[in-house]
Structures are given as structure tokens and as C-alpha cells.
Amino acid sequence: MPTANSAPCHRADVLTALLCAGLFALASAVGWGMRQPNGRAPLFLDWPPLYAYWDPHTGPGTVAAVALAVAIIAYGPPLAARLSWRWLLLGSWLASMAWLWSLALVDGWRDGVAGRLTAKNEYLYAGGDQGIHRFDDLGEALRTYTRYISKSTAPDNWPAHIAGHPPGAITTFVGLDRIGLGGGAWAAVLVLTAAASAAAAVLVTLRTLGAEAAARRAAPFLVLTPWAVWAGVSADGYFAAVAAWALALLAMCAVHGSRWAGLGAGLLLGWALYLSYGLTLLVVLVAAVLWSARTLRPVPWAALGAGVVVAVFTAAGFWWWEGYRELYDRYYEGVAADRPYRYFLWANLATVVASAGLASMAGLRRAVVSAGRGLRSWRDTTVRGCGNPLVALTLAAALAIAAADLSGMSKAETERIWLPFTLWLLPAAALLPPRSARWWLAAQGLVALVVNHLLVTGW
Secondary structure, eight states, X not given: OOOTTOHHHHHHHHHHHHHHHHHHHHHHHHHHHHOOTTSSTTTTOSBTTBXXXXXXXXXXXXXXXXXXXXXXXXHHHHHHHXXXXXXXXXXXXXXXXXXXXXXHHTTOHIIIIITGGGSTTSTTOOSTTTSGGGGSSHHHHHHTGGGGTSTTTOTTOOOHHHHTSOTHHHHHHHHHHHTTOOSHHHHHHHHHHHHHHHHHHHHHHHHHTTOHHHHHHHHHHHHSOTHHHHHTTOHHHHHHHHHHHHHHHHHHHHHHOOHHHHHHXXXXXXXXXXXXXXXXXXXXXXXXXXXXXXXXXXHHHHHHHHHHHHHHHHHTTOOHHHHHHHHHHHHTTTGGGTSOHHHHHHHHHHHHHHHXXXXXXXXXXXXXXXXXXXHHHHHOSOBTTBOHHHHHHHHHHHHHHHHHXXXXXXXXXXXHHTHHHHGGGGGGGGGSOGGGHHHHHHHHHHHHHHHHHHEEEOO
16 A cells, blocks of 8 residues: 555645646636626626636735745745644734735735625625614614515615625624724724634644644645635635634533533534524534544533524524525525526535645545545544544535535535635645645645736625
């Protein structure tokens, strides 16, 4: 059997990356071929398979982004190997924040940061009778929330993002406004700061589950990633961070028995359910954490925490299931009714290649191979420093993405929608040979820089 860093495996890694790049190219070519002469229909995308349009540009963040990419490629792996754990966590968070900010600022302060969450379809839209000002009476807004989701039942319905999510996200931004931090700029700061912390949350989860060596190998890939193009500034980056810290706390409860960590995990998991309906699929990643720790100890405490959040929102007048049913109706009243399922079923996966990067795709291949070797490989905690928690979480993320894809509720825009799940594909790059780490990091950085400078991404 070839070793982890043998030439045959390395060739398979490169071949996987090339095939994934080919999948993206094919999805783009087929998507362009499906466009109508009069516009974007039936895909409703300007640059398929991504929700973006072509506009080569540079901006205030360009120099910083390139410099950061070069620095992380050159110094990331050795620093991650020898820094103390606390400094690694702090450094990963700060470096991730710098990468997110620099990429966002490629589009400028207004278009890339302050104006992102105030656009017509966003949470902080203040125009007409649809926007955030309708939450001046938060209690009334929550009680009547589901009335304004479906277009057929309410002509003055919510903007797309408020209607498309439970009220947790908009409540977050209303809370910011109530403490004097209103407007798109402060919302963007929150989202960027939270999204950057997701790297540290993944590292904490892996180390807690006994895979510190894997975490250290993964750290540079959690920072220098095309995932950041869509995480900043997108509320889904905030969602990803909430979910990631929930899993980190769940791991702490599972391994160390901390009831407070279990309760905190439940509160965050419950909150995640009210940030996005699709985050119900976190149950797959929760199962991976519990399986890796070989215990169900956190379940009652996490259930209690999640139950508190559900009870609060239900008492406030918002019933989750009713909101989901109304969203389903609205989704198929709009472009989803025209977007062909047969195309997006596989083209959605091409967007994962763009957001997770080629290194993650090659690492995913290794995770699948490792899992296929049977229980002996699953129990081995030192597969060249990458233990079973890494493999389990990687495969769980891939399974969650597959379920979301099959559901038909994610036709396009998945490079953003699936950020909470693609996040857990990023550390799979730690399964790649250490001697090739810089080359794979360069591939990750290059994808991010090319996408961010050639395209203007939506949402």
C-alpha cells in the first residue's frame, strides 16, 4: 500500500485537483450555453455557475491581499508547527481577519464592506416599506414574521435575505443597532470578525478531539482560502462561525465533560437553527464530533441549550416550521422555479471547488481513501499526524453538502449558502504531504485572488 506521501498518491492528488478544476470549467461552459439571447434565463446567473459578474478590477486591498498570500505561503507551515497553541489560535484568527479584510477591500470600502449588507435584497435594506426599520417594534415583527415571507400572501414582503432565513440573523443586526452600532459598516465588522474566528474554532475542535498535529498542519489552509471571498462580507460567514464554535464547545463537553460547554454548544446550535433553515444539516457534523469522541455525554446538555432558544423564539411568536413552509413557497415562486435542477445538481458541486479550493478537494480524496480502509484506519490516531477526527469531520461536511444539494433548495449561490459546511472541508488539506504544503497553499491563494479580482461576487 502506498504511503501517505508516495509519488502515486501525489499524482492522484494532482489529478483530483485537475478533475475538479475541469468540473468547474464544464459547469461554466454548459451554463453559458444555456443562457438565452435576451439575458440570464434560465439560470439567472451572469457568470455561471457562480452568482457573480465579470469585472476585472483592483482596489485598496489588492496589495495587502497579495502580500498576505506570499507571507502565509512562505511562513505559514513552519510557524503553525512551532508556535505555542495559544499563539497559534490568536495568530490564525488575526491572519484570517487580515485576509478577509484585504479581499473585501479589493472591491473598495463602500462596495466591498460598508454597502454589502445594505443592498436591496439584504438584511439592512432601509428603502421602501420592506427593510430593517420594520423591526422598530421587534416583538410585533417576530409575531408577524411569517406573514411577509411568501410573495403570494404579502405584497409588502421581506427582502430576499430576511424572507429566506429565520429571524435570528436580522435580530442580530437589530441588536447591533440598539446598542448604537447601526448601519452597514458595523454589521460588516461583526461579520468579518466572526467569520475570521471560524479558523480558530476548527483548530480548537480538532485539538480537543485529539488531532493537534492535524490542526497545526491545517492552520495555514484555514487562513489562506478562497472561502474568505464569500465569507467577507456575507452573513453566511457569521453563520459559519456560530456553527463552528458550537461544534468546538460540543467537542469540549464530549472530551472534558464540561456541562457548561455542552449547554453553550446547545445554545449556539439552537441559535444556528434560527440563522438559516439549512443549518439543520449540522446534525451530521454533530454526529461526527460525538463519533470521534466515542460518547453521547453532551447530548442532554446540548438539547437543553437548543431547547431554550427554540422556546424563546416560539414564545415570541415565530414558529420555525411555519417559516420554512412559507419560504418553500416563496422559493418556488421566484427564480428557483425556472432554474433547472438537473444542471444545479452537479454545477453546485463546482461552486464548492471555487469556495473550498483545489487543496481541499485533493484532501477530500485522501479522506475518502482513508475511510475506505476500514475500522483500523478509522481508529488510527496518527496517520502522519492526521487522526480520525479530521477524516470524520471532512466526510460529514461532504455528506451535509450532498444532502443540501439533493434537497433542491439550493439552486445556485451555493458558494455562499454552503459556507458553514465548506469550512470543514478546508482542514482536509492537512492530509496532503507536508513537503507539498506550500504549493497547495499557493493554489488556494491563487484561486481566491483570481476570483476576487476578475469577478464581482453577489450577496
